[in-house]
Amino acid sequence: MPQRLSLNQKTTNRWSVQEAVDGCVRAELTSIGLWREPVHEVGVTQAARMVTDAGLRVSSLCRGGFLTAEPGPERDRAIDDNRRAIDEAAALSADCLVMVVGGLPEGSRDLAGARDRVAEAIAALAPYAEERGVQLALEPMHPMYCADRGVLSTLDQSLDMAEPFAPDVVGVVVDTFHVWWDPAVEAAIARAAERIASFQVCDWITPLPADTLLSRGMMGDGHIDFRHFRRLVEAAGYDGAIEVEIFNADIWAADPDDVVALMKKRYAERVLEP
Amino acid sequence: MPQRLSLNQKTTNRWSVQEAVDGCVRAELTSIGLWREPVHEVGVTQAARMVTDAGLRVSSLCRGGFLTAEPGPERDRAIDDNRRAIDEAAALSADCLVMVVGGLPEGSRDLAGARDRVAEAIAALAPYAEERGVQLALEPMHPMYCADRGVLSTLDQSLDMAEPFAPDVVGVVVDTFHVWWDPAVEAAIARAAERIASFQVCDWITPLPADTLLSRGMMGDGHIDFRHFRRLVEAAGYDGAIEVEIFNADIWAADPDDVVALMKKRYAERVLEP
Numbered sequence: 001m002p003q004r005l006s007l008n009q010k011t012t013n014r015w016s017v018q019e020a021v022d023g024c025v026r027a028e029l030t031s032i033g034l035w036r037e038p039v040h041e042v043g044v045t046q047a048a049r050m051v052t053d054a055g056l057r058v059s060s061l062c063r064g065g066f067l068t069a070e071p072g073p074e075r076d077r078a079i080d081d082n083r084r085a086i087d088e089a090a091a092l093s094a095d096c097l098v099m100v101v102g103g104l105p106e107g108s109r110d111l112a113g114a115r116d117r118v119a120e121a122i123a124a125l126a127p128y129a130e131e132r133g134v135q136l137a138l139e140p141m142h143p144m145y146c147a148d149r150g151v152l153s154t155l156d157q158s159l160d161m162a163e164p165f166a167p168d169v170v171g172v173v174v175d176t177f178h179v180w181w182d183p184a185v186e187a188a189i190a191r192a193a194e195r196i197a198s199f200q201v202c203d204w205i206t207p208l209p210a211d212t213l214l215s216r217g218m219m220g221d222g223h224i225d226f227r228h229f230r231r232l233v234e235a236a237g238y239d240g241a242i243e244v245e246i247f248n249a250d251i252w253a254a255d256p257d258d259v260v261a262l263m264k265k266r267y268a269e270r271v272l273e274p
Numbered sequence: 275m276p277q278r279l280s281l282n283q284k285t286t287n288r289w290s291v292q293e294a295v296d297g298c299v300r301a302e303l304t305s306i307g308l309w310r311e312p313v314h315e316v317g318v319t320q321a322a323r324m325v326t327d328a329g330l331r332v333s334s335l336c337r338g339g340f341l342t343a344e345p346g347p348e349r350d351r352a353i354d355d356n357r358r359a360i361d362e363a364a365a366l367s368a369d370c371l372v373m374v375v376g377g378l379p380e381g382s383r384d385l386a387g388a389r390d391r392v393a394e395a396i397a398a399l400a401p402y403a404e405e406r407g408v409q410l411a412l413e414p415m416h417p418m419y420c421a422d423r424g425v426l427s428t429l430d431q432s433l434d435m436a437e438p439f440a441p442d443v444v445g446v447v448v449d450t451f452h453v454w455w456d457p458a459v460e461a462a463i464a465r466a467a468e469r470i471a472s473f474q475v476c477d478w479i480t481p482l483p484a485d486t487l488l489s490r491g492m493m494g495d496g497h498i499d500f501r502h503f504r505r506l507v508e509a510a511g512y513d514g515a516i517e518v519e520i521f522n523a524d525i526w527a528a529d530p531d532d533v534v535a536l537m538k539k540r541y542a543e544r545v546l547e548p
Contacts, residue, residue, distance in 0.1 A: 109499040115457070144418040146455035147497040148480045157457040181420035183389070183431040206422045210484035223421040225383040 005267050006031035006059040008200070008245035009038060012256035017047045019256070021054045027260045031059040031241045034092060036085060044091045051092065059241035060137065060173075060198050061085070061094040066102035067121035068114040068151060075121070078102075082125050089134045095240060096137035096197035097129070098173055103148040114151045119161050122170060130169045137197035138162055139173035142181075144212060155179050155188035162195055171197030174233055175245070177204055177216050180224045189232045196238040201226055201271055202246045209249070216246045219266040226271040242271060279541050280305035280333040282474070282519035283312060286530035291321045293530070295328045301534045305333040305515045308366060310359060318365045325366065333515035334411065334447075334472050335359070335368040340376035341395035342388040342425060349395070352376075356399050363408045369514065370411035370471040371403070372447055377422040388425045393435050396444060404443045411471035412436055413447035416455075418486060429453050429462035436469055445471030448507055449519070451478055451490050454498045463506045470512040475500055475545055476520045483523070490520045493540040500545040516545060 007029055009020040017038050024032050032051060039047045039061075051058055064085040069075040089097040101118045104111065122136065129136050138158040141150030152158050155172060162170040172195050179185050181204075189196070203222030209215045219226055230242065244263050251259055281303055283294040291312050298306050306325060313321045313335075325332055338359040343349040363371040375392045378385065396410065403410050412432040415424030426432050429446060436444040446469050453459050455478075463470070477496030483489045493500055504516065518537050525533055 104497055109497055111454070111497075111499070142418070143416065143455040144482065144486075147478055153455050153457055180385070181417040181427050183427055204421055208418065208486050212418075212482050212486075223378055223383055223385075225385070 003030055004240070004242045005029055005264065006033055006241040006243040007260060007263065008033035008060070008062070008243050009035055010062070011244055011246045011251065011263065012259055013252045015256050017042050018050055021050045021056060023256055023260055024056055025054050026257070027264060029260075030055070031057045031243070033060040033062065033243045033245060034058055034094070035062045036088060039088065039092070044088050048092050057241070058092045058094040059243050061089045061092055061097050062245075063098045063100045063139075064125075064136065065100040065150075067099075067118050068102040069105055069117070075117075079121060079124060082121075083128055086125070086129050086132055086134045086136075090132040094134070096135040096171060096173075098137050098139050098198060100139055100141065101150050101152050103146065103151060111146070111151060115157075118151060122161060123164070126165050126169050130166070135168055135171050135197050137171045137173045139175060140178055142178045154182055154184070155192060156184055159188065159191055159195065167195045171195040173198045173200060174229070175200040175202075176224050176226060176229050177202045180204060180229070186232060189229075189236050193236050196233055196236060196240075198243060199230075199233045199238055199240065200243045200245050201229070202244060211249070214247045214249050216248050218246060218248075218251065218262060219244070219270040227273070230271055242267070277304055278514070278516045279303055279538065280307055280515040280517040281534060281537065282307035282334070282336070282517050283309055284336070285518055285520045285525065285537065286533055287526045289530050291316050292324055295324045295330060297530060297534055298330055299328050300531070301538060303534075304329070305331045305517070307334040307336065307517045307519060308332055308368070309336045310362060313362065313366070318362050322366050331515070332366045332368040333517050335363045335366055335371050336519075337372045337374045337413075338399075338410065339374040339424075341392050342376040343379055344391070349391075353395065353398060356395075357402055360399065360403050360406055360408045360410075364406040368408070370409040370445060370447075372411050372413050372472060374413055374415065375424050375426050377420065377425060385420070385425060389431075392425060396435060397438070400439050400443050404440070409442055409471050410444045411447045412444065413449060414452055416452045428456055428458070429466065430458055433462065433466055433469065441469045445469040447472045447474060448503070449474040449476075450498050450500060450503050451476050454478060454503070460506060463503075463510050467510050470507055470510060470514075472517060473504075473507045473512055473514065474517045474519050475503070476518060485523070488521045488523050490522050492520060492522075492525060492536060493518070493544040501547065504545055516541070
C-alpha cells in the first residue's frame with residue numbers, strides 16, 4: 001500500500017470531494033490534496049468530516065496567494081481571502097496551504113515591485129497562520145508563468161522569502177514540474193531542509209500543449225527523473241506525502257478510477273525505486 | 275539614426291539576406307543579425323559581400339549548438355557542423371556565433387549529463403573558434419525550452435560554463451525574452467561584464483501563443499521592462515548592438531518594412547530613454 005502517495009484532487013478534476021475521497025479509499029490511498037472551490041461546494045465542515053470519516057489525511061489545501069496587487073481594495077480583498085483560506089486549512093487539518101503568489105498586475109512591468117509586495121503580504125499573513133497552526137507553503141512556479149500566475153520563479157527565491165519566518169509557519173513547495181529545469185535546484189532542495197512543506201510530482205511533456213495551464217503530464221510521459229527528486233527531498237529530511245497534481249485535458253477526460261490506478265503504477269515505477 | 279539597433283533577420287522571416295540587407299539600408303540601420311539557412315541559400319561569400327557592400331555590420335550569426343548527444347556519430351556530426359558555423363561567422367565577420375545548446379536527447383531524462391556534454395563540446399570547439407577570431411555566445415534559453423531546445427537555462431549557468439575560456443572566445447547572450455523572469459539576473463548581468471557578446475530584445479506576451487516557439491512579441495506588447503535591462507547591460511560595460519529577434523506568426527505575416535518601422539519606433543520608446 002503506497003503510504004506516502006497522495007491524490008491531489010485536480011488530477012481527477014471531475015470528482016467532487018466525496019467522490020475523490022471515495023476514490024482514494026478504493027485505491028487504498030491514505031492522503032488527499034484538496035482545492036478550495038470543490039471544498040466550498042460542500043462546505044468546509046462537511047468536507048473535513050468526509051476526509052476524517054474516511055481516515056484520510058489532507059496533504060495540502062490549494063490555494064492561497066494572488067498577492068501582487070498594489071495597496072488598495074484589491075489587495076485588501078486578497079489578504080481577507082487568504083485569511084479565509086488559512087481558516088479552511090486549519091479546519092481541514094491540512095499539512096499546508098499552498099500559496100500561488102500571483103503574476104504582474106494588469107499593465108505593470110515592475111517585476112521587482114510585485115515580488116516585494118508578495119513578501120510584504122506573507123509578512124502580514126504569517127502571524128494569522130501561526131496562530132491557527134497552518135503552514136504557508138510558497139510555491140515557486142515555472143518561469144513560463146511569471147507574468148500571469150506566479151512571480152516566485154525559483155526555489156532559492158522562495159527560500160529567501162520564507163527565511164524571516166519559522167519553518168513551520170512559512171515553508172516551500174517542491175513541485176517537479178516547476179523546478180526540474182533549475183541548475184541550482186539540488187543545492188536549493190538541500191538548503192530547504194525542514195522548510196519543505198509539500199513534494200508534488202508530475203511530468204514535463206513535449207511538445208507543450210497549446211494551453212500551458214494544462215501542460216502537465218503523468219509521471220513517465222515526459223522528461224523528468226522523479227527518483228532523483230525524491231532522493232533529493234529525502235536527503236533534505238522530507239518524509240511527508242508525495243502528491244500527484246496533474247492539469248491535463250486528456251487525463252481529465254479519462255475515467256478517474258483508471259487515472260488513479262495509472263498514478264499508483266507510475267508512482268511505483270518512476271518515483272519509488274525500480 | 276539608431277546606431278546600435280540591429281535587425282535580426284528572423285524578425286522579417288520572409289526576407290532573403292539581400293532583401294533584409296536592403297530593408298536595413300532603407301531604415302538607416304547599421305547592423306544585421308543573420309541566420310545560417312538563408313545565408314546558405316545565397317552562399318556565405320555572396321552574403322558577406324552583400325552586407326559589406328551595404329556598409330552593414332553583422333551583429334550575430336545564428337546559430338551553432340545542439341551539442342547534447344552522447345559520444346557517437348550524431349555528436350561528431352554536430353561538432354563538424356559547429357566548425358562550419360564558426361567558419362561562416364568568420365567569413366561574415368560576425369560579432370559572435372550564437373549557440374543554442376540543444377535539449378535532452380530522445381528518451382533521456384539525464385539533464386545533468388546533457389549539460390556536462392555541452393560543456394565538453396564547448397571545450398572541443400573553443401580552440402577552433404579562437405584560431406578564427408570568432409566569439410561563441412552561449413545563449414541561456416527560457417526554462418520552458420529546457421527539454422527540447424536548450425538545457426542552458428540561466429545566465430549564471432551560462433557564465434559558469436564560459437568561465438574556463440577567455441571572454442573573447444566564449445561569451446554569453448542576454449536575451450530579455452529568455453532571462454527577464456530570473457530573480458538572479460541583475461547580479462548575473464553584472465557578473466557577465468565583458469562576456470556579454472550579444473544583447474537581444476523582444477517581449478514576453480500573454481496569453482502565450484499555442485506554438486511556444488512563436489511566442490515572442492514586439493517590445494511594448496508584453497511584460498518586460500526593456501530600459502531596465504538596457505541599463506543593466508550598459509552598467510556591465512556592454513556598448514554593442516541591440517538586436518531585435520522576434521519569432522511571431524502575426525509579425526511574420528505583416529509587411530516587413532512596416533515591421534522594421536514599428537521596431538524602430540518601439541526601440542526609441544521602450545528600449546532607449548523615454
